[in-house]
Amino acid sequence: MRRASIPGTRGRVRPVTLLGESVLQTPCAQVTGFGPELARLVEDMFATMYAARGVGLAANQIGEPLRVFVYDCPDDEEVRHLGHVVNPRLVAADGVVLRGPEGCLSLPGLEAGTERYDRAVVEGFTVDGEPVTVEGTGWFARCLQHECDHLDGGLYVDRLSGRRQRRVLRQWSRRTP
Secondary structure: OOOOOOOOOOOOOOOOOOOOOHHHOOOOEOOOOOOHHHHHHHHHHHHHHHHOOOOEEEHHHHOOOEOEEEEEEEOOOOOEEEEEEEEEEEEEEEEEEEEEEEEOOOOOOOEEEEEEEEEEEEEEEOOOOOEEEEEEEHHHHHHHHHHHHHHOOOOHHHHOOHHHHHHHHHHHHHHOO
């Protein structure tokens, strides 16, 4: 018998912030209050992530400049990882550096080969203030690093250089008025 609700079912879908909005380029603030407001934010983040068909979402992607992210992402072995981290710290990113396709809900429809480590470890807290450590490999490691970048005010396009970065930014500029 399931005791907890499915993440996002009680949440409200919020608009996703897009490249160019300042909240995406500014490091997020630490969460200091663990209570009903934070729980609602996490539910809204899950609802928004699912509605946008993403595998991860940072709070600043819905306009909230707080250090929180949610995920529902498989690893390379197709094992599903589902959860959230409040005040995450990327404590390890190591192993082999792989270039793989990476997209972002804040740049919908675009992707580029981005280099990431194939292993990542994030430490933080749950919505209830309990310590949590999340370790990922492969695709899930990419997701953890991507979301931590968001909370530090970065996007995957910031990791690109030269022609690849110009191509993505050119494609983006054609889509936006």
